[in-house]
Amino acid sequence: MQRYSPEWIERFRSIANANPTFKVLSRPANLRFLLEMGDYAYLVKISDGQIAPIQEASSLLFDANWQFAIRAPQETWDKNTATIPPPEFTDIIFMSFNGHLVLEGDLLPLWQHIRAMLWLFDLMRDVEPSIAAA
């Protein structure tokens, strides 16, 4: 399975939706954001403590009206999703501060639900172990 491919992102979604803490933290959230991972881009929608089926943003969408975008090249995500990420690649905040990742758009909802978002991205580290175990 190619890293960050639609299959990979679906695996990520299922891990997040099965995570009780993510469910609790994201229950008050209503988020729509663009997630760019190298050549892949996705529209991620979170509401009621769940991630809805994730669409590829490159396909023809009826509504791509995301609140904010999180964009980074594949190398950034490779480092961030390593079991032990290297310095500067620990989370989206510090990757942004250090110029490895771009946050754009209306960031208010991101900051309002920042613990849920950091928790969510931490769960990305579980995707490849879960693939290996399957």
Next chain:
Amino acid sequence: MTQHDQAVGRYVYVDFQGTTYRTYYEEAGTGIPLVCLHTAGSDSRQYRHQLNDPAITDRFRVIAFDMPWHGRSYPPAGWQNLGEEYQLTSAFYVGFVMAFCEAVAAEAPVIMGSSMGGNVCLPLAHQHGEKIRALIPLQATDYSHGWVSSALWDPRVHGGEMAGSYVMGEIAPMSPSEYRWEIWWGYATSGPGVFKGDVHFYSNDHDYREQLAEMQNTPPMYFMGGDYDAACKPAMSKATADQIANAVFVEMKDMGHFPMSENPDLFRRYLDPVLDHIVSGARSVTAFAWPSVSSAA
């Protein structure tokens, strides 16, 4: 059987600039005073491990206090009418630390602080060096611009959730989960706007680049910087220490922005040689070097 920490907490009244500050502190041990300064937007709970470590408290009187506005130290009466945002300044910080030391009779103390508590070690050493035995600046530098964010105090964002989450990426990922989330909790329980006001000191008001050249006659200064600190990077601390005559620097592997809190066992391997050196009565760091430290458990 009932178990207690050995640290005891109490309040001291600190008179400073015409105001009396009822100031909370925790203390344990006897010997050379070791006054510990918390980071921006947090409080003295960050030093719970050192306050309860007999290897330290057998030789040092460890004292950790909450700055006004932090932890159990209230803001000064009338704070609601301040008419402007809380902002910590270098002048207030330096003066208050010295006033606190006097109030608790911490004579010729060792001062250890992290982040903003590390940065303030520079003016403390420069302006009050004759009253200080040694300084241990952690995650400290002469200038760290660009960290004030309006998102740190905005009623549309939960300040505690924001502050706690803002700093998580500065903690080394291999630090124990329990301690990582204690740091989060410490930040999450600070008062509205306090973190932002502290970052004003950390990032704007503290600028010691011009004064470093004057720091040729300070007490010993033992700088330490964690490699996972992506805010105050080891190179920044080293560059500062290199310009101070009586200073040394070590980079701590597998450590982030909160050495005393996030991985106390690993931190002690770097701290112990420093404390030994201080106890020996050394007044110069010329002959001091850290032994090789392994981060393996």
